[in-house]
Amino acid sequence: MASHLIIFLTLTNFLFILPSTLAQPAAPAPGPAGPINVTDILLKGGQYTAFLRLLNQTRVLDQLANQLNNSDQGMTLLAPTDNAFLNLPSGTLNGLKEEEQVKLVLYHVLPKYYSLDDLDTVSNPVPTQAGSNHGSLGLNFTARQNQVNVSSGVVESQINNALRQAFPFAVYSVDKLLLPASFSDAPAPESSSSTPAGKPANGPSAPADAGSPPAKNAGGKRMDMGVGLVGGVVLFFMAFL
Template sequence: MASHLVIFLTLTQLLFILPSTLAQPAAPAPGPSGPINVTDILVKGGQYTSFLRLLNQTRVLDQLANQLNNSNQGMTLLAPTDNAFINLPSGTLNGLKEEDQVKLVLYHVLPKYYSLDDLDTVSNPVPTQAGSSHGSLGLNFTARQNQVNVSSGAVETQINNALRQTFPFAVYSIDKVLLLPTSDAPAPDSSSPAPAGKPAKGPSAPADAGSDSPAKNGGGKKMDMGVGLVGGVVLFCMAFV
């Protein structure tokens, strides 16, 4: 009788344990853990050949891959389409020095992962990889009727589809190249004061400041000759009188 009771209790426990075990979902198979391939993302996009070429020429592609796979903040890339480069004024890229081309590319890279919702409410200006530690060369993002726009100050365009939007890397398509804002340096002021310790140079003094000038002396001699001539005429007239 006791053995039957033990068997009954064992079967009862199995009835409670078995359904809960079957209800648990199977653990997902581990996905690929390789590094993020920026080239593959742009190639699959199908219209970013010019930007990819510029990334390679400036070697920013290698820099981007290294930083991306060693960053806990993630990164965001704004990728101009081929039409964006076609619509640039003729000679825009060829007229840039190598370091300026690098800066232009880095201006399209944000050193942090941003979803579209993040860009909708982000605080401007958003730093870029082209900026300095002082926060220069940032971008401004604004939301207009469920559409996020980005502005460099020189160019404004809307953000289109996301080529990738999974942490730690987001890639968004844009229809214009984000040209850097132009800074007009003020022209040098010729009326600025002379440096300290060096008084401003005034008008040059005459060669011999302590003596009468030749022009002045010549005028005095003419006056003396006139007085002498008048005196001689008076004396001559008095002689006849």
């Protein structure tokens, strides 16, 4: 009898608990990831203010967002640090035209997603967004003792860490601004110690021997004095004849 009572009470509790359990809504399934915010990625990195400003000035930032949303290949961004900009020769960026600045920024964008392992074994040169043809304005990647380096042919930099490494977008930090070889043809500014040929270091000066009569005139005077002396001697002797 007692056992029947225990079974009855257990079944009664189960009947009360079951409806409340069924009434609870199921946990919502995770929704799709939101759009990738390049600005947030660089700001969280903490040392990419100059590059972010250049991305905004050239409007490449908007271009990146549009391409990321419409690309099935993904993209890779090489982000120079603020120190990379500070170490540039004075006037490097200001000396570039607007379209050259755009090309410089796009030179840091690879039109495909690459993990660090991919860059370790990738076939060089890797095309960038700055080149219209495959391999034009490309970059070369090499691996040395678990360290991946990137070279433009003019500048070589280490890839120090990944700010983001998840498809469809990877962002890697570089410690130098990658200048294309085509940007290295501009003549270097003239040193302040150098002077044009034939020009004194302290500015223009009077011609050599200025203030002295020319040699030709001095010779003419000496000749006149000699003729006068001879004439005087001749007249002296004629006086005694």
